[in-house]
Amino acid sequence: MSRPSEALMNEAGEWIAEQLSEEGLMVTSGFVDLVLDMEWTSIEEGVDPEARALVVDSVMQKMTEENVQVGPPPETLSTDGIDTSQIRPVPRQFVEQVLSWEDDFLGFAAVQRSDYASDVPG
Numbered sequence: 001m002s003r004p005s006e007a008l009m010n011e012a013g014e015w016i017a018e019q020l021s022e023e024g025l026m027v028t029s030g031f032v033d034l035v036l037d038m039e040w041t042s043i044e045e046g047v048d049p050e051a052r053a054l055v056v057d058s059v060m061q062k063m064t065e066e067n068v069q070v071g072p073p074p075e076t077l078s079t080d081g082i083d084t085s086q087i088r089p090v091p092r093q094f095v096e097q098v099l100s101w102e103d104d105f106l107g108f109a110a111v112q113r114s115d116y117a118s119d120v121p122g
Contacts, residue, residue, distance in 0.1 A: 003040045004111055012036065012109075016101040025097065031070075035098040038062045040116075049113035056095050063090045070094070 003009065013036060017029040042058035043049045071087040106112065 012105045019101045049117045
């Protein structure tokens with residue numbers, strides 16, 4: 001199975017991070033890229049791309065397995081380092097928002113996930 005082009009997905013990651021920033025959710029395009037990579041890996045593993053809840057479940061499981069966590073923006077931290085009590089697992093809502101904005105981006109690009117998942121056994 002192939003994924004959308006790397007260039008398209010890089011553009012998607014940057015655009016999604018901008019949209020989330022405008023909503024007040026400060027995430028890097030690197031975080032968005034990680035979510036998108038985990039999403040496409042899940043699809044490659046056979047998760048139905050149209051079953052959003054299952055895709056989010058799979059991404060959340062991968063986040064847990066890789067111990068991906070979030071914390072406050074660096075500029076809000078004290079000069080003596082990170083307060084680890086503020087670091088926590090990635091909220092499910094973050095993943096849902098990234099994938100929702102990806103829906104919009106892929107729609108603008110006339111790309112459907114199912115076009116890429118068509119050769120996934122299922």
